Amino acid sequence: MATYPLVGARRLVRSRSRSSTARDWHTVRDGLEVKLCPGPDGEETFVLCRSADRRDKEKAMHDRFAARIEQGLTSLSRRLTHAQQPLDRGPIERQIGRLLGTNSRAAGRYLVRLMDQPQVASKLQLDWSARAEWDDWSRHSEGCYLLRSNVADWTPEELWRTYVQLSDAEAAFRNHKSDLSLRPVWHQKQHRVQAHIFVCFLAYALWKTLEQWQVRAGLGNSPRPILSELARIQSTDIVLPLADESAQELRIRCVVRPDRAQAALLDRLGLRLPERLRAPPSLTKM
Numbered sequence: 001m002a003t004y005p006l007v008g009a010r011r012l013v014r015s016r017s018r019s020s021t022a023r024d025w026h027t028v029r030d031g032l033e034v035k036l037c038p039g040p041d042g043e044e045t046f047v048l049c050r051s052a053d054r055r056d057k058e059k060a061m062h063d064r065f066a067a068r069i070e071q072g073l074t075s076l077s078r079r080l081t082h083a084q085q086p087l088d089r090g091p092i093e094r095q096i097g098r099l100l101g102t103n104s105r106a107a108g109r110y111l112v113r114l115m116d117q118p119q120v121a122s123k124l125q126l127d128w129s130a131r132a133e134w135d136d137w138s139r140h141s142e143g144c145y146l147l148r149s150n151v152a153d154w155t156p157e158e159l160w161r162t163y164v165q166l167s168d169a170e171a172a173f174r175n176h177k178s179d180l181s182l183r184p185v186w187h188q189k190q191h192r193v194q195a196h197i198f199v200c201f202l203a204y205a206l207w208k209t210l211e212q213w214q215v216r217a218g219l220g221n222s223p224r225p226i227l228s229e230l231a232r233i234q235s236t237d238i239v240l241p242l243a244d245e246s247a248q249e250l251r252i253r254c255v256v257r258p259d260r261a262q263a264a265l266l267d268r269l270g271l272r273l274p275e276r277l278r279a280p281p282s283l284t285k286m
Helices: 012-018 054-080 089-102 104-107 132-141 154-176 190-217 223-230 260-270 281-285
Strands: 004-006 027-029 032-038 045-051 108-116 124-130 145-151 235-241 247-257
Touching: 004 089, 027 045, 027 154, 045 054, 045 154, 054 089, 054 104, 054 108, 054 124, 089 104, 089 108, 089 124, 089 132, 104 108, 104 132, 104 247, 154 190, 190 260, 223 260
Parallel strands: none
Antiparallel strands: 004 145, 027 032, 032 045, 045 145, 108 124, 235 247
């Protein structure tokens, strides 16, 4: 199963606009709807998805890139108008190309032409305008994407949830490689490599456990910021000399009291920090 943005899928987008209230749209969760679109040859199945959150995000991105392009084109046009001597066309065209390339998400919205203009000192004139059809396409495609599958007998909800499981698996691999440092593996012997992978697997199990605690506590589903916050909690050793003048010391390891934010976070998770840390009996004997 694969996902595609709505590039070149104008027929499906027109179908979306004509049947925005049709019964074949199914709500998977709040803000997300899916629609089954059988392939023309009957061998593939397409699921058209539209997400309210994704639409708002993509619209904000398009508006931001469009504002940057218009600001750059306006500045360049002003430069050509107020130049005191002829300017070379090549550097100007490359500057326009860099501006559109840097803001490629909205580059297709504009028609830009660099024309010869003998009446001004620069001998060049910049003419640009926004394409209304691009705005219409953007309005219909923002927040939409396609899922493509060779499974023909599943419901659109089942296809979408299966795709989400794929994204969860990809996120698990990213966590293993980045946060849990599964790669690279520096060990040379096989049993040490297996031990390293086993420890990373246990760490991922704890990672998912913390994630479930978060969900139940209403703290989202990303353990990374919680771990960053709790990592600031430290322990300290209190060393006291013994009264029998034997030159021995009593060492007590205590946990530093968490600040207000850390205490609130621990309370939401249902965790309680110990005041003292005691070594296991096996380590004490060693």
